[in-house]
Amino acid sequence: MRTLALASLLGLCALPVIGACAGSASHRAAAPVQTQQEARRRSPEAALVEQSAHALREIRIATAERVLDDALPLARAVVILPGVYQAGLMYSIHAGNGVLVARRPDGGWGAPVFVSVAGAGYGWQAGLERSRVVLVITEEEMVERLLSGASLDLGASAKYDVLGVREETGVGRLTTEQPVMTFADGVGIMAGVAFRGGALSLDRGRTRTYHANPDQEAEATARTANAPGLEVFELWAALGVIPELPGEGNRFRRAKP
Known part of the structure; x- marks a missing residue:
């Protein structure tokens, strides 16, 4: 015992x-x-997704009359560029990086893929400007072209200010059928047109690095619900419902998923 x-x-x-x-x-x-x-989480790609989510939320809140909220349900894809830099005098150059989120076949939002914008402009403009830009693309054909590697020529565009948030539509089809609606908030002293001569294109390198899948094409990636990090859920949330500002009357600002 x-x-x-x-x-x-x-x-x-x-x-x-x-x-x-x-x-x-x-x-x-x-x-x-x-x-x-x-x-x-610390990678540049993850940081860019997170910055894009923040930019989208803040531009949605700042846009007068919920114009961006009303545009999102029409979107076949949304491009968020959290930092487009432009500098110039008589001529200007601008460049920036961001993400594209396209609709999945079931109507939900897909995994983010990365894009870049670059170009040059002309006209009487002076200074240095940083803008955060949201492009709402309503044509599926245009989304497919972007995802296949074609560049989207932003062309000449006219801008006007609405309570600090610029809304831009280009000439021709952009003013009639509006396949692209652009929202931007500018920070700086640039006095000319923000987006002349710019081209938006897919960044395959960043996309493959972020999703750690070098064999999958961007078009296939964008149509999945793959979320390599929590920042993707933050981005999807920014495309959904966000709180109303005090005094706006309703509790939530809604954009259909």
């Missing part, structure tokens, strides 16, 4: 040691996964 009691006591004393060893081994096994997730 004494032997049995002693063995039981020794077994109980050994449990914390065994548990500590198991916990240490589990921590060592989990560490690489946590490190990989943290590295992805």
